[in-house]
Amino acid sequence: MGFVLWNRPSPTPAGVPAATQSRPSATVAGPSLDIRALLDKVRPSVVSIHTGTRSGDAAGSGVVLRSDGLVLTNAHVVEDATRIEVDFADGQSVPARLVGTLPENDVALVQAQGLDGAVVAAELGSSATLQPGDEVVAIGNALNLGDTPSVTSGIVSALNRSIQVPNGGTLDELIQTDAAINPGNSGGPLVNSAGQVVGINTAILESAQSVGFALSIDSIRSIIDDLAAGRKVTSTRPLLGVETQDVELLDDDVLGRFGVTAETGAFVQKVSPGTGAEAAGLQAGDVIVKVDGIRVRAAEDVGRAVRKRRAGDQVTIVYERRGQQATTTALLGAR
Numbered sequence: 001m002g003f004v005l006w007n008r009p010s011p012t013p014a015g016v017p018a019a020t021q022s023r024p025s026a027t028v029a030g031p032s033l034d035i036r037a038l039l040d041k042v043r044p045s046v047v048s049i050h051t052g053t054r055s056g057d058a059a060g061s062g063v064v065l066r067s068d069g070l071v072l073t074n075a076h077v078v079e080d081a082t083r084i085e086v087d088f089a090d091g092q093s094v095p096a097r098l099v100g101t102l103p104e105n106d107v108a109l110v111q112a113q114g115l116d117g118a119v120v121a122a123e124l125g126s127s128a129t130l131q132p133g134d135e136v137v138a139i140g141n142a143l144n145l146g147d148t149p150s151v152t153s154g155i156v157s158a159l160n161r162s163i164q165v166p167n168g169g170t171l172d173e174l175i176q177t178d179a180a181i182n183p184g185n186s187g188g189p190l191v192n193s194a195g196q197v198v199g200i201n202t203a204i205l206e207s208a209q210s211v212g213f214a215l216s217i218d219s220i221r222s223i224i225d226d227l228a229a230g231r232k233v234t235s236t237r238p239l240l241g242v243e244t245q246d247v248e249l250l251d252d253d254v255l256g257r258f259g260v261t262a263e264t265g266a267f268v269q270k271v272s273p274g275t276g277a278e279a280a281g282l283q284a285g286d287v288i289v290k291v292d293g294i295r296v297r298a299a300e301d302v303g304r305a306v307r308k309r310r311a312g313d314q315v316t317i318v319y320e321r322r323g324q325q326a327t328t329t330a331l332l333g334a335r
Contacts, residue, residue: 033135033193035153041195044089045122046149046188047071048141049096049110052083061140061149061188062086062110063122063197065224069112071096072224073187074202074215075103078110086112088119100227104237106171106202107220108187109227122189125196127175127216130156138179138201138212140188149188154179154210162303163203163213164243170303172237173219175199181212190214238311238332241275242268244299247287258285259322265289266299268319280330282319289325290318306332 045064049071050057060077064070071086078084084096094112101108112119130136134156142150158176175190181201190199199214226233244266247255254260260267265287271277282288288296291305292315309315311334318327 033137033153035137035151038137038191038193038195039139039151042122042137042139042189042191042197043149044120046089046139048087048144048149049073049077049187050085050087051078051081053080054082055080059141059144059184060186061184061201063187063189063200064088064119065109065121065124065228067118067121069094069096069115069119070099070228071110071112072200073108073110074200075101075106075108077187078108079103084110086110088112088115090119092116092119100230100233102223102227102233105220105223106215107200107223107227109224123196124217124221125192125194125198127159127198127218130159130175130192130198130216132156132158135193136175136177136179136198137191138177138181138185138188138214139191140181140185140201142180142182142184144184150182150185152180157211159216161213162300162307163205164299164303170307171202171213171215172307173216174202174213175216177212177214178210179212180210181214237334238306238309238313239275239334240302240306240315240330240332241272241277242266242282242288242302243270243272244268244288244302246298248298260285260287260320261323262287262289262320264297265320266296266302276330276333280317280328282317282328282330283321285321287320288317289320290316292316 047062049060049062062071062073086096087093094114096110096112099109099111137153139149161174161176162170162172185201188201189197192198201214203213205211247265247267268286313332
C-alpha cells in the first residue's frame with residue numbers, strides 16, 4: 001500500500017534557461033557503499049505485510065524490532081485491516097495482531113503470532129547523525145513484486161521536512177531522500193551506511209521525481225516505546241483543519257470556478273469537519289493569504305505558521321473568497 005500525497009503536484013516547466021557559466025564538477029574521494037554487505041545485515045529484519053480490508057487486499061512493509069516478532073510499520077499500511085499477515089525473511093508467514101497505532105504520526109506496531117523460533121531484530125540508529133549528502137538505502141516490498149524485498153539507494157536530500165497529508169494534518173521531522181520509494185515500500189526501513197535503521201519509508205510526492213520521505217527514527221522512538229508498552233499515546237500538535245494547494249498550481253478552470261483573483265496563497269481544497277477551520281467559517285475555494293499577519297505565498301506557509309503555535313491557541317486568518325478579502329479567527333485543535 002503506497003501513501004502518495006496528492007496535494008502538491010509539480011507545475012510543468014515552461015522551459016529550461018541556458019546556463020550562464022559552467023565549471024567542472026567536484027567530487028570527494030572515499031569508499032563506495034557496500035550495499036551487498038549492508039543487505040546481509042538488514043534484510044533478515046525486513047518483512048512484507050499483507051492486509052485484508054473491506055475494500056480488498058493490500059501490501060506494505062515493516063521492520064522487526066524484537067526477536068519475538070514485534071514489527072514497526074506505518075499506520076496507513078494497517079488502516080482498516082480486518083486481517084494482517086507478516087512474511088519474514090526466513091520464510092515464515094504468520095498472522096499478526098495490531099498492538100497499537102498513532103495515525104497522525106503514521107506509526108503502528110503489529111505482533112506476529114505463532115512464530116517458529118526467534119526472528120532477527122533490526123539495529124536502530126540515530127537520525128540526528130544524518131547530514132544532507134549521506135548515503136542511504138531503502139528496503140521494502142515495493143509494488144508487492146515478489147518474495148524478496150526490493151532495494152534502492154540514494155542520498156539524504158534534506159532533513160526536517162514537513163509535508164501536508166490529505167486529512168489536513170502534517171507529518172514533520174521527515175527525511176527527504178532520492179532513493180526510490182514506491183507503493184509497497186511504506187513501513188520499510190531507510191538505513192544508513194552502517195546498516196542501522198534511521199527512518200521509516202512513508203510518502204512520495206505525485207508528479208515529482210526522486211522525492212521520497214521517511215519518518216526520522218528519533219522523532220518516533222517515544223511513540224514506539226509507548227505503543228509497545230500499551231500506554232496511551234496522545235499528540236498535542238496544533239491542527240487548523242484545512243487541506244490546501246498552492247494557488248500557482250491551480251488550473252485555469254478551477255481559478256474561474258471559484259473566482260480566485262489572488263496570484264499567490266494557499267487554496268483551500270477541503271475543510272475537515274469539527275475543526276477550528278470549519279468553526280471559523282473557512283470553505284473550500286477560499287484562498288488563505290495571511291496567518292497572524294504573515295503573508296502566505298504557498299500551502300506550506302500555512303502549516304509552518306500553525307506549527308509555531310500550540311493546540312488551543314487562536315490564529316488570525318486573512319482569506320479571499322471570490323475576490324473579496326475577509327478576516328476570521330480560528331481556534332487550533334490537537335492531533
